[in-house]
Amino acid sequence: xxxxxxxxxxxxxxxxxxxxxxxxxxxxxxxxxxxxxxxxxxxxxxxxxxxxxxxxxxxxxxxxxxxxxxxxxxxxxxxxxxxxxxxxxxxxxxxxxxxxxxxxxxxxxxxxxxxxxxxxxxxxxxxxxxxxxxxxxxxxxxxxxxxxxxxxxxxxxxxxxxxxxxxxxxxxxxxxxxxxxxxxxxxxxxxxxxxxxxxxxxxxxxxxxxxxxxxxxxxxxxxxxxxxxxxxxxxxxxxxxxxxxxxxxxxxxxxxxxxxxxxxxxxxxxxxxxxxxxxxxxxxxxxxxxxxxxxxx
Numbered sequence: 001x002x003x004x005x006x007x008x009x010x011x012x013x014x015x016x017x018x019x020x021x022x023x024x025x026x027x028x029x030x031x032x033x034x035x036x037x038x039x040x041x042x043x044x045x046x047x048x049x050x051x052x053x054x055x056x057x058x059x060x061x062x063x064x065x066x067x068x069x070x071x072x073x074x075x076x077x078x079x080x081x082x083x084x085x086x087x088x089x090x091x092x093x094x095x096x097x098x099x100x101x102x103x104x105x106x107x108x109x110x111x112x113x114x115x116x117x118x119x120x121x122x123x124x125x126x127x128x129x130x131x132x133x134x135x136x137x138x139x140x141x142x143x144x145x146x147x148x149x150x151x152x153x154x155x156x157x158x159x160x161x162x163x164x165x166x167x168x169x170x171x172x173x174x175x176x177x178x179x180x181x182x183x184x185x186x187x188x189x190x191x192x193x194x195x196x197x198x199x200x201x202x203x204x205x206x207x208x209x210x211x212x213x214x215x216x217x218x219x220x221x222x223x224x225x226x227x228x229x230x231x232x233x234x235x236x237x238x239x240x241x242x243x244x245x246x247x248x249x250x251x252x253x254x255x256x257x258x259x260x261x262x263x264x265x266x267x268x269x270x271x272x273x274x275x276x277x278x279x280x281x282x283x284x285x286x287x288x289x290x291x292x293x294x295x296x297x
Contacts, residue, residue: 006022006026007022007023007222007226009022009229010233013240016165016240018165018168020168020233021168021171022171022222022226024172024222025172026171026172027055027172027174029062030062030133030170031064032066033168034063034068034104034106034131037167038102038104038129039102040103041069042068042071042100042104043063043068043069043070044071044072044093044094044099044104044106045060045070045108046090046105046106046108046109046120047075047107047109047113048075048077048109049075049077050077051077051108051109051110055108059106059108063106071097073089073090075090075113078265079152079265080265081116082115082152086151087119087123090117099124099125099128101126101128102129103128104129105120105130107130107132107144108135110136110143111138111142111143111144113139114144115149115150115151115158117130117132117149118150118166119151119160119162119164121149121164122164123162130167131166131167131168131170132145132166132169132170133171133172134171135175135179136176136179137176137190138183138190138270140171140225141187141190141191142232144169145232146232146246147163147164147165156257157257157260163240163241173221173222182272183269183271185271186275188213189272189274189275189278191228194228194232197231197249197251202231205223205224206224209224235248251278252274252275252281253274253277254281255277255281256274256275257277259273259276282296
């Protein structure tokens with residue numbers, strides 16, 4: 001993937017605008033990329049144990065080289081980490097290290113890490129900047145973009161949170177090489193969703209290139225990430241706070257979230273639940289007379 005050049009996708013939201021930067025090998029330059037975003041020396045790198053094993057030291061080296069003072073906050077992996085108790089631990093670390101309003105949080109990991117870090121940033125001292133550095137397919141194409149942050153409640157998924165936009169989304173597709181196969185396949189459900197809801201041509205591309213995508217071939221993977229981000233950006237720019245158009249991004253998630261909750265976040269992973277939701281919600285739409293059977297099939 002290193003032969004592919006840098007691509008930038010602007011997210012246009014007025015004063016809350018930012019860029020999504022997609023570049024293989026980006027992780028080694030993350031420190032220099034933050035120079036335009038903050039001059040404050042303290043940066044909290046929030047990650048989980050799995051991601052830390054592969055990418056934390058490289059990230060810390062890059063930040064130190066750029067003369068930042070990084071503080072690692074390492075959390076347990078998995079959806080069950082997405083709680084108010086975890087957010088409290090992050091806030092405790094920020095207060096203990098005397099983070100100020102100009103200090104920055106960096107979310108290094110998947111969707112759970114991004115959601116927890118973003119929510120902590122939204123409420124610490126009434127809001128401090130944060131940056132998304134997503135390392136999973138679901139996070140790169142979906143959860144890192146658009147400003148939804150938050151945690152789960154015992155009565156449902158994502159019931160507590162805030163709309164709070166990052167200052168940047170920095171995507172290094174090379175991190176996908178260490179993603180477990182099950183997570184990669186599950187993440188493709190979010191990519192396929194974009195083709196179904198808005199872009200027939202992209203859906204046809206995915207059908208044609210599914211074998212190459214499953215093998216993590218560089219050009220199809222980069223195109224899938226870029227096009228998914230472009231589609232989400234278009235929807236978010238038109239409806240940032242989900243009052244109308246943005247609800248289309250929830251396709252597959254109504255049933256998917258219910259399945260995750262019913263399993264106690266122990267069985268199905270997010271993308272698998274969404275994949276089932278895509279099929280079942282399409283079938284339900286057919287039964288309600290909203291689409292033809294040939295579309296479902």
